[in-house]
Amino acid sequence: MPLKMDNFLSFAIVNGFFIGLLLSFLKFDDPAMIVAGTLVSTMGFYLITLVSVSLFVRFVNTHENTSKKNAYNALLEEYIDEFDKREKATNKIRGFLRTMEKTMREEEEEEDLRTKSNKIGKETYADDF
Incomplete structure (x- = not known):
């Protein structure tokens, strides 16, 4: 069963959150910086995935x-x-x-x-x- 676009986007956001949380714990000691790093990482994953999904739908998935x-x-x-x-x-x-x-x-x-x-x-x- 193929992964739907919305599910793929949600999956990428969750991955971005946990990867950002892990990297923030490794890099920062201040709790505010950990939260900020996690949010920035999550938004970055969201934007990259959103652009990827949009391009896929625009160029690859038009005939369907x-x-x-x-x-x-x-x-x-x-x-x-x-x-x-x-x-x-x-x-x-x-x-x-x-x-x-x-x-x-x-x-x-x-x-x-x-x-x-x-x-x-x-x-x-x-x-x-």
């Missing part, structure tokens, strides 16, 4: 980025079409569920009316005795 653009666009169009199909199917399912809920509510209301009318009918028969 342009050739994949059309493939990515085609793949994204396929995904968009697939999402549209799924959205339509989901909307149909939602509509079906809404109609089912509506019919179930209507059936429950009719059943409630029947039970109420049966209770009223039973009460009138009880009064007759």
